[in-house]
Amino acid sequence: xxxxxxxxxxxxxxxxxxxxxxxxxxxxxxxxxxxxxxxxxxxxxxxxxxxxxxxxxxxxxxxxxxxxxxxxxxxxxxxxxxxxxxxxxxxxxxxxxxxxxxxxxxxxxxxxxxxxxxxxxxxxxxxxxxxxxxxxxxxxxxxxxxxxxxxxxxxxxxxxxxxxxxxxxxxxxxxxxxxxxxxxxxxx
Amino acid sequence: xxxxxxxxxxxxxxxxxxxxxxxxxxxxxxxxxxxxxxxxxxxxxxxxxxxxxxxxxxxxxxxxxxxxxxxxxxxxxxxxxxxxxxxxxxxxxxxxxxxxxxxxxxxxxxxxxxxxxxxxxxxxxxxxxxxxxxxxxxxxxxxxxxxxxxxxxxxxxxxxxxxxxxxxxxxxxxxxxxxxxxxxxxxxxxxxxxxxxxxxxxxxxxxxxxxxxxxxxxxxxxxxxxxxxxxxxxxxxxxxxxxxxxxxxxxxxxxxxxxxxxxxxxxxxxxxxxxxxxxxxxxxxxxxxxxxxxxxxxxxxxxxxxxxxxxxxxxxxxxxxxxxxxxx
Ligand code: SF4
Ligand code: SF4
Numbered sequence: 001x002x003x004x005x006x007x008x009x010x011x012x013x014x015x016x017x018x019x020x021x022x023x024x025x026x027x028x029x030x031x032x033x034x035x036x037x038x039x040x041x042x043x044x045x046x047x048x049x050x051x052x053x054x055x056x057x058x059x060x061x062x063x064x065x066x067x068x069x070x071x072x073x074x075x076x077x078x079x080x081x082x083x084x085x086x087x088x089x090x091x092x093x094x095x096x097x098x099x100x101x102x103x104x105x106x107x108x109x110x111x112x113x114x115x116x117x118x119x120x121x122x123x124x125x126x127x128x129x130x131x132x133x134x135x136x137x138x139x140x141x142x143x144x145x146x147x148x149x150x151x152x153x154x155x156x157x158x159x160x161x162x163x164x165x166x167x168x169x170x171x172x173x174x175x176x177x178x179x180x181x182x183x184x185x186x187x188x
Numbered sequence: 189x190x191x192x193x194x195x196x197x198x199x200x201x202x203x204x205x206x207x208x209x210x211x212x213x214x215x216x217x218x219x220x221x222x223x224x225x226x227x228x229x230x231x232x233x234x235x236x237x238x239x240x241x242x243x244x245x246x247x248x249x250x251x252x253x254x255x256x257x258x259x260x261x262x263x264x265x266x267x268x269x270x271x272x273x274x275x276x277x278x279x280x281x282x283x284x285x286x287x288x289x290x291x292x293x294x295x296x297x298x299x300x301x302x303x304x305x306x307x308x309x310x311x312x313x314x315x316x317x318x319x320x321x322x323x324x325x326x327x328x329x330x331x332x333x334x335x336x337x338x339x340x341x342x343x344x345x346x347x348x349x350x351x352x353x354x355x356x357x358x359x360x361x362x363x364x365x366x367x368x369x370x371x372x373x374x375x376x377x378x379x380x381x382x383x384x385x386x387x388x389x390x391x392x393x394x395x396x397x398x399x400x401x402x403x404x405x406x407x408x409x410x411x412x413x414x415x416x417x418x419x420x421x422x423x424x425x426x427x428x429x430x431x432x433x434x435x436x437x438x439x440x441x442x443x444x445x446x447x448x449x450x451x452x453x454x455x456x457x458x459x460x461x462x463x464x465x466x467x468x469x470x471x472x473x474x475x476x477x478x479x480x481x482x483x484x485x486x487x488x489x490x491x492x493x494x495x496x497x498x499x500x501x502x503x504x505x506x507x508x509x510x511x512x513x514x515x516x
Contacts, residue, residue, distance in 0.1 A: 020484065023483045023484065024479065024480075024483050026483075027227045027479065027482060027483040028479070030226070030227050030228070030229060031223065031226045031227050031479075032226070033229060034229075035225070035226060035229045035230055035231050036229045036230075037225075037229075037230050037231045039231070039234065042234070042235065
């Protein structure tokens with residue numbers, strides 16, 4: 001009995017377009033719901049969680065000295081072979097990198113360098129906006145890495161932003177011979 | 189002197205109408221994209237102008253400056269003719285459409301219609317039928333299989349849906365005892381036709397959706413299976429003409445629905461100027477079109493035909509008979 005009633009109800013609903021009306025009501029509700037769009041890069045942008053693996057940065061200790069001891073373990077473990085470390089010894093006999101370059105064009109942001117580091121000197125931060133018009137600009141040197149922002153205390157939220165203007169981006173227009181991708185691969 | 193003033197008034201009205209009809213698709217595209225965006229929890233255009241209001245202008249400039257490409261194997265004459273054939277009839281139809289009785293400007297009465305034909309309804313339905321030639325020629329001339337398939341579908345769809353559409357308005361004509369749109373609106377001064385003719389309204393509106401080739405009946409330009417249907421090969425300004433024609437037809441179907449079934453400029457309860465009532469009602473139906481578009485899926489081709497011939501046609505015939513019996 002109830003099944004027959006059910007079926008009759010379904011048919012009556014069908015004849016009066018109950019299903020179509022349901023659909024319309026649903027989309028009408030969505031029409032006035034908050035939109036999930038993030039207006040990147042005009043107004044807001046996403047700050048990733050702290051575990052995000054973005055741009056590398058080098059840390060300093062409390063004395064302000066660079067933490068890295070130039071052991072080259074990160075360069076060894078890097079699957080892309082994109083870290084180049086040249087050590088020097090300062091007057092106290094401590095090793096530090098004279099040159100520390102990461103070719104972020106080749107880096108796959110695996111985070112292995114962070115894991116391998118015995119001195120807790122290198123880490124991957126939350127910055128993800130470092131596209132460039134020239135792949136040469138993507139080779140980041142020691143001082144730039146030291147200046148990069150470290151881990152933010154918070155993450156996973158929307159922060160106010162504004163479109164990067166052209167002048168903030170380094171543009172290399174006159175590249176005479178083109179960039180040699182294999183320049184940094186050391187043959188061992 | 190009298191004739192010169194009258195002639196000048198007519199020329200002015202025609203120019204005004206054409207300007208409005210040509211410019212209206214701009215805000216309508218913006219509105220459509222906004223509605224689409226918000227229904228899908230997006231924002232729609234935001235970057236050109238305040239909330240993307242200048243986006244249609246940017247799009248227009250883009251379409252005007254783009255390459256006007258004609259495929260190598262195309263029938264060049266028909267290819268160029270088709271957009272004009274698609275655009276002209278919807279504009280011509282508006283000659284017969286009244287927007288209100290009349291307004292007085294500094295003592296002179298100005299009628300809000302170009303002509304009060306005694307066969308206006310017949311004129312509208314006949315002229316709007318010509319639009320399908322533009323679509324068919326466009327699809328045929330492009331010499332592309334998607335375009336031909338699209339125009340074949342359009343052809344079948346138009347033929348199947350113009351019949352119930354024509355039958356659906358007969359009930360209205362019987363009630364008003366006139367084919368003049370003006371008289372039809374005047375006859376609805378007390379009670380709108382939709383109360384007497386709910387079935388007629390339903391059939392007319394569904395057939396109008398099909399006539400305007402909007403979802404759920406946009407078989408002729410089904411993006412999913414036909415690329416873009418009959419205008420696959422069109423680019424630049426010719427494509428823009430097809431778009432304008434599509435929006436004007438959408439507007440036309442809304443206007444016709446309001447005039448035939450929703451009392452035209454006759455208001456209820458709230459005393460607003462008649463023209464405002466008219467615009468509000470038309471805006472509601474335009475919104476309904478867009479709302480449908482982003483709610484419903486597209487009907488399959490055989491379902492489209494089945495709805496046209498097995499549902500709408502018998503319904504509209506029964507509507508005529510019942511109306512006739514009820515009147516006599
Ligand atoms: S994140 Fe991985 S690929 Fe990038 S520098 Fe570190 S180890 Fe190399
Ligand atoms: S960053 Fe760490 S692993 Fe790499 S050279 Fe410096 S101390 Fe060694």
